[in-house]
Amino acid sequence: MTCVVLVLLSxxxxxxxxxxxxxxxxxxxxxxxxxxxxNEITEEGFLLGRKLFYDPxxxxxxxxxxxxxxxxxxxxxxxxxxxxxxxxxxxVGIRNAPMLTNLAFFKEFFWDGGVTHLDxxxxxxxxxxxxxxxxxxxxVSKLNANAxxxxxxxxxxxxxxxxxxxxxxxxxxFTLMMVSASSPYDKWLxxxxxxxxxxxxxxxxxxxxxxxxxxxxxxxxxxxRNIGLDSIYPDKGRALISENPLDDGKFRVPSLxxxxxxxxxMHNARFWSLKEVLDHYDTGVLEVENLAPELRNEPxxxxxxxxxxxxAIISFxxxxxxxxxxxxxxxVEYN
Amino acid sequence: MLEIALRRNPSQACAYAQNLxxxxxxxxxGMFAIAVFAVACKKEDIQQNQNEYKGxxxxxxxxxxxxxxxxxxxxxxxxxxxxxxxxxxxxNVSNFGFYVSAFTLSGPNGESYTQxxxxxxxxxxxxxxxxxxxxxxxxxxxxxxxxxSYDQVSFTIGVGEEGVQSGASGGVxxxxxxxxxxxxxxxxxxxxxxxxxxxxxxxFVDQGNGSSIPAKRMExxxxxxxxxxxxxxxxxxxxxxxxxxxxxxxGEKYAPEAHVVVDVLPFFNASNNDFTTSYxxxxxxxxxxxxxxxxxxxxxxxxxx
Numbered sequence: 001m002t003c004v005v006l007v008l009l010s011x012x013x014x015x016x017x018x019x020x021x022x023x024x025x026x027x028x029x030x031x032x033x034x035x036x037x038x039n040e041i042t043e044e045g046f047l048l049g050r051k052l053f054y055d056p057x058x059x060x061x062x063x064x065x066x067x068x069x070x071x072x073x074x075x076x077x078x079x080x081x082x083x084x085x086x087x088x089x090x091x092v093g094i095r096n097a098p099m100l101t102n103l104a105f106f107k108e109f110f111w112d113g114g115v116t117h118l119d120x121x122x123x124x125x126x127x128x129x130x131x132x133x134x135x136x137x138x139x140v141s142k143l144n145a146n147a148x149x150x151x152x153x154x155x156x157x158x159x160x161x162x163x164x165x166x167x168x169x170x171x172x173x174f175t176l177m178m179v180s181a182s183s184p185y186d187k188w189l190x191x192x193x194x195x196x197x198x199x200x201x202x203x204x205x206x207x208x209x210x211x212x213x214x215x216x217x218x219x220x221x222x223x224x225r226n227i228g229l230d231s232i233y234p235d236k237g238r239a240l241i242s243e244n245p246l247d248d249g250k251f252r253v254p255s256l257x258x259x260x261x262x263x264x265x266m267h268n269a270r271f272w273s274l275k276e277v278l279d280h281y282d283t284g285v286l287e288v289e290n291l292a293p294e295l296r297n298e299p300x301x302x303x304x305x306x307x308x309x310x311x312a313i314i315s316f317x318x319x320x321x322x323x324x325x326x327x328x329x330x331x332v333e334y335n
Numbered sequence: 336m337l338e339i340a341l342r343r344n345p346s347q348a349c350a351y352a353q354n355l356x357x358x359x360x361x362x363x364x365g366m367f368a369i370a371v372f373a374v375a376c377k378k379e380d381i382q383q384n385q386n387e388y389k390g391x392x393x394x395x396x397x398x399x400x401x402x403x404x405x406x407x408x409x410x411x412x413x414x415x416x417x418x419x420x421x422x423x424x425x426x427n428v429s430n431f432g433f434y435v436s437a438f439t440l441s442g443p444n445g446e447s448y449t450q451x452x453x454x455x456x457x458x459x460x461x462x463x464x465x466x467x468x469x470x471x472x473x474x475x476x477x478x479x480x481x482x483x484s485y486d487q488v489s490f491t492i493g494v495g496e497e498g499v500q501s502g503a504s505g506g507v508x509x510x511x512x513x514x515x516x517x518x519x520x521x522x523x524x525x526x527x528x529x530x531x532x533x534x535x536x537x538x539f540v541d542q543g544n545g546s547s548i549p550a551k552r553m554e555x556x557x558x559x560x561x562x563x564x565x566x567x568x569x570x571x572x573x574x575x576x577x578x579x580x581x582x583x584x585x586g587e588k589y590a591p592e593a594h595v596v597v598d599v600l601p602f603f604n605a606s607n608n609d610f611t612t613s614y615x616x617x618x619x620x621x622x623x624x625x626x627x628x629x630x631x632x633x634x635x636x637x638x639x640x
Contacts, residue, residue, distance in 0.1 A: 038455065038502055115521040116561075119502035123510060123518045129544075137511040157456070164511035165456035168503035241520050243620040244567040 020330055021046050023104065026181035028189055028217055032104040034118055034176055039169045041176060044156040046330075049174025051152065052167065054333040058122075058139050059132035060088050066125065066171075069097045072331050075258035075322070076100035076178060083269030091130040094235060096269040099262050101180045101255065101325070105218055111251045111267040113224060114241040118175065119168045140164050178331065180257050181217075183322040189217075195319060202316025209303050210313070212294050219256035219320070225292040226250045228285035228301070229270055237267065249290055260318045261326065274317055278310040390585035391478040392440070393592040394488065397636065398431060398467050400599050405431060405467050411549030413531050421604040424611075426532040426553065431599055432466035433526040434507070434515070436498065437491040437574065438477055443582055446483035454498045459506035462498060464515070465597075482586035488593060489576040492629050493525030496560055517558055520619070524558040525571055525626065528602055532610035553610060555602070557626050559619025569619035571626035577635040584640065592639040601631040 021043040025032060039045075052058065056065040069085035070076040077099035078085045084093040095111050109115040115124065125131045126139060143149045143162045153162045156170060185203075187193025195203065206214075215221040224238040226249040233239075239247035251267045265271040271280060285295050285302035295302055305313070398405040406417045408427040416425035438450040438461070452461030465472050498508065499522050508523065510516040515524035532553040540548040561568040583591045602608075605628040616622055
């Protein structure tokens with residue numbers, strides 16, 4: 001028994017030393033979906049993931065890193081100057097790059113939810129002709145020719161040569177740690193901060209008018225909806241994955257955490273401000289066949305909102321901006 | 336470590352060695368304690384195992400077209416059409432293969448065996464990729480099988496949810512090492528048939544980056560693993576059960592070998608494929624009619640006891 005206690009003590013001591021590299025689930029968050037038993041986060045793995053995230057070696061010509069289009073200052077969405085991200089050869093993307101926040105709690109990724117495990121997310125960016133335009137196998141070759149990386153993978157995973165699963169698991173270790181849970185809203189939830197009267201009114205309006213889809217502390221029901229942006233669909237969205245025509249024009253209900261930082265909005269970067277988004281729900285929703293049932297309201301489709309209500313909702317949405325997260329030094333390239 | 340200590344200081348090395356022995360003794364005692372504990376827990380299992388030898392069987396997939404071994408042609412070959420469909424459409428094959436996993440064996444007296452499957456970054460235990468271009472991939476050895484008599488083998492064509500949802504995996508599931516993986520709709524392709532078909536309307540396409548699609552190309556990638564109630568998702572995984580004909584013995588004295596013929600012709604014939612309209616299949620729904628042919632493609636031909 002004494003031995004067991006000693007072992008436990010020594011473990012917890014070690015954990016204390018690398019506290020900032022341990023995954024901590026915020027108490028008010030749901031259970032994680034990522035299976036950490038298959039990829040335990042370690043300091044070495046996290047730092048390797050970070051190095052990879054910022055390294056344009058992952059792209060064909062060394063011009064594009066993950067961080068090009070996922071910048072910490074915008075909660076790891078792309079900057080506003082790039083409504084569609086810029087890939088190798090200045091190719092322009094077709095969907096707005098999503099922020100990377102609270103990924104450990106999601107089951108499906110991308111606007112169409114086509115990827116069901118976080119490990120597989122980066123392959124899409126690496127091998128996309130309009131993003132990094134590189135083959136995963138060539139990235140692995142380049143890494144194996146790099147002494148610094150050989151050492152870093154050895155430290156992180158105790159492997160003598162680099163293979164793609166370790167590359168992908170290192171990237172997952174880095175992105176899994178991107179937990180945003182200390183916004184003013186969280187502080188209010190945890191009774192360690194307050195909301196202004198307008199923010200409080202905005203929250204109440206949000207809960208009655210928006211929270212059916214933007215549910216819970218992650219502000220998403222993890223489903224796919226057509227919100228009447230378009231009546232024809234150059235990008236079919238969810239239907240590309242589900243092969244169901246009833247899903248034409250449906251896209252992921254995005255989390256709204258840090259939403260005030262991630263303009264422009266929607267899969268096709270249609271709107272430049274939260275005001276424009278709310279104006280759309282108020283008066284712009286097109287009555288299309290696959291329209292979200294939540295928007296098929298009588299007598300008018302959409303979500304009627306007064307200007308005062310819109311201002312209140314926007315002030316509430318701004319309380320989801322998490323300054324601690326976007327300034328967290330552990331995500332900074334050279335820390 | 337002892338070696339390093341010796342080089343540094345021989346007198347310290349002695350103390351180090353003693354310390355090491357002490358630690359080792361402690362470990363041995365600890366292991367003994369664990370062993371006693373394990374025996375106590377698993378007494379029943381161990382008694383049973385004492386009477387059992389663990390045996391093996393080699394499953395050999397013989398890739399054929401009709402009754403002849405499958406011939407592979409270079410991609411883009413539109414001169415040599417080796418085969419005809421039952422609709423009399425000529426084609427050849429440049430690439431054929433499939434994932435197979437989840438092997439089980441069962442016997443008339445209740446014998447049963449389930450092969451371990453474990454997909455990790457290091458390896459993909461229990462997952463195999465059989466490819467015509469890699470003849471040695473057709474031989475799959477199942478081992479650690481409880482001795483006994485067996486009359487059925489079953490296996491799954493494709494990689495199921497557990498394999499996909501294990502995340503990035505090594506071995507035959509490593510996409511940087513030849514795994515057949517769909518990035519956009521994450522999952523593994525269960526079966527591929529590629530080649531040229533005389534009636535394929537595919538025209539030559541220069542893709543600009545040194546790669547091209549040859550004229551008359553046909554490509555059938557059958558994948559899809561999701562089962563979602565009330566959705567149109569197509570699960571194309573097929574679990575096939577084949578009889579050995581008569582029971583075979585597996586155990587210390589035996590080295591049985593099961594020959595499963597995999598005939599590519601039913602892929603097109605049982606699906607009644609028409610290359611003039613169906614020559615490029617790359618989604619679960621489009622693959623469904625072909626997944627439905629797997630049952631007729633795999634036939635237990637014979638078993639060597």
